[in-house]
Amino acid sequence: MSAIVSSEAEGYLGRVRAALADLPPVAREELLEDLAQHLAEVSAEGEGSLADRLGSPEAYAAELRAVAGIAAGGRRVAWEATEVVRRGRAGLRAADLRLGRLLGCGRASDFGRLLHPGWWVLRGYVLAAILLNAFAAQSTGLLPPNSESFWVWLAVVVACVVVSVRFGVVSTGWRRPEARLVVAGANAGLAVLLVFGMFTFADRTMFTEPTHAYEDPYGNTAVFPYDEQGRPLTGVRLLDQNGVELRIGGAQECVYASPRYAEDGWPGSGPLAHPLCDRPHPLPTLAPLPGVSASPPPATTEPTGGSPTATLTVAPTR
Amino acid sequence: MDTTQLLKGVLDLAVLAVLRHEDGYGYDILRRLRTAGLAEIGDASVYGTLRRLFQAGYLTTYVVPSEEGPHRKYYAINAAGRDQLGRSAKVWRAFASTMDELLGDEGVAA
Numbered sequence: 001m002s003a004i005v006s007s008e009a010e011g012y013l014g015r016v017r018a019a020l021a022d023l024p025p026v027a028r029e030e031l032l033e034d035l036a037q038h039l040a041e042v043s044a045e046g047e048g049s050l051a052d053r054l055g056s057p058e059a060y061a062a063e064l065r066a067v068a069g070i071a072a073g074g075r076r077v078a079w080e081a082t083e084v085v086r087r088g089r090a091g092l093r094a095a096d097l098r099l100g101r102l103l104g105c106g107r108a109s110d111f112g113r114l115l116h117p118g119w120w121v122l123r124g125y126v127l128a129a130i131l132l133n134a135f136a137a138q139s140t141g142l143l144p145p146n147s148e149s150f151w152v153w154l155a156v157v158v159a160c161v162v163v164s165v166r167f168g169v170v171s172t173g174w175r176r177p178e179a180r181l182v183v184a185g186a187n188a189g190l191a192v193l194l195v196f197g198m199f200t201f202a203d204r205t206m207f208t209e210p211t212h213a214y215e216d217p218y219g220n221t222a223v224f225p226y227d228e229q230g231r232p233l234t235g236v237r238l239l240d241q242n243g244v245e246l247r248i249g250g251a252q253e254c255v256y257a258s259p260r261y262a263e264d265g266w267p268g269s270g271p272l273a274h275p276l277c278d279r280p281h282p283l284p285t286l287a288p289l290p291g292v293s294a295s296p297p298p299a300t301t302e303p304t305g306g307s308p309t310a311t312l313t314v315a316p317t318r
Numbered sequence: 319m320d321t322t323q324l325l326k327g328v329l330d331l332a333v334l335a336v337l338r339h340e341d342g343y344g345y346d347i348l349r350r351l352r353t354a355g356l357a358e359i360g361d362a363s364v365y366g367t368l369r370r371l372f373q374a375g376y377l378t379t380y381v382v383p384s385e386e387g388p389h390r391k392y393y394a395i396n397a398a399g400r401d402q403l404g405r406s407a408k409v410w411r412a413f414a415s416t417m418d419e420l421l422g423d424e425g426v427a428a
Contacts, residue, residue, distance in 0.1 A: 034344045034365045034391060041345035042361075060362050067329075067366025 009039040012050045015057030020064070031064045120168035123187065124161030126194045132156055142197040230286040321358045329367045331410055332356060334376065334395060334403040343382070343390040344368060368393055376402050 013035055020028045042053060054060055099108035129142050132153060144153045171183050225233040239245055325332075336342070336350045348364045371377045376399030382390045395403070 030369065031366070033369070037390060038344050038361060038365065054361055063360050063362035064366055067363045067370070 006040075006043075008050055009036065009043055012039055012054075012057050012060075016061045016064070019058045019061035031068060116168060116172070117165065119187070120165045121161050122194070123168075123190050124164030125157055126190050126197065127164060128153075128157040128160035129197060130193065131160065142194075226286045228289045228292045230288040232286075321356075322360070325356065325359060325363070328410065329359075329363060330371060331403070331406040332359075333364065333367050333371060334399055334406065337377070337393060337395040337399070338403060341392045341394040343392050347393065371399065374402075375399075 013032065016035060017028065017032060020031060023031070039050060042050060046053075051057070055063075096108045100106050100110060103111050105111045105114075125142075144150055171179075174180055174183065225236045225238070227233055237245060332351060333347065336347055336354065342350065344365050347368065348359065348361060351359050351364065368377065372379060372393065376396065377393045378396050380392050380394070382392055384390050
């Protein structure tokens, strides 16, 4: 009999607890503190089920809540806010640990700490670039100038790196939150400037490159000029529509077109493909133009002295 | 008129009053209140009130082992609780007499 009663009481208690599940555990158990005793008293006293005499467990829970009053409600909101923060922190800690395991160094934040000195050096470099670009006549972005002011640039960079590292060592010991916030903000600002500096660097290479490299719209990688009799021309310079010298052929094509590669199938430091590199080996032969008196083309030997020099102007169809 | 609505305002006073002469455990206090005539009082309300009064520092508790069933937690009123009871009783009497006069003047049948 008592076993049945206690199991009924347990069931009732469980349902009340479930109805209070949204409360923080401590507050919930506080509300339920006396309930087991009370249910035992009620059960011992008389007939009828607990629900008959006390109402439904859910209604009982609602009454407990109501009596606990506004204070409990306020605490609940505060609890939910702290719970969100607590869960967020726990999630970050778990991610920290998991990433650390991936990197093989305990915690990812430990690894981040190892990177601090590296950032201090980089930060000094960025700082130097800012100073130099602010005072220099011509902006060089993050790159060193290739003029005589290189030594000035180097001196400023070294000085800034030293200052940055020393500041990093000192500021690591700072504990006041506002001081740490200022340092973090300055670091973030410099990191943003670093990214911008990289973009300007990329821009510069994009703008300067086209004057040296010519990209053929048909995907050609080399041009071999021949004269009207079908003889390959040497000493030829090709210009594009802007009068800029044409330099077709990447270094890779040059290597594969080199005579040494043709001989032993091994890319070497032989002469490069034309016009950027030397001619390929063996050189293709070409029939003379119709109506031109054919003089036998020197297929394998270089035309020596008095070889014709021509200048072609190419207007690519872009 | 719903008695439970009225009870909400005076539950603290009622619980302090029944503990004035004798300590009691939760169910015991509930029985005393019901016997005194507050039949509509809810079980959970009494327990919630006891807890609130304890947290406010008006009650002390002690546990008495029980041979049948769980241990009983007894509540006892302390000095601060008696002060509070005196203040609340004054407020209640003033309020009740005001209401009595109000109803008496109108000649409403009791």
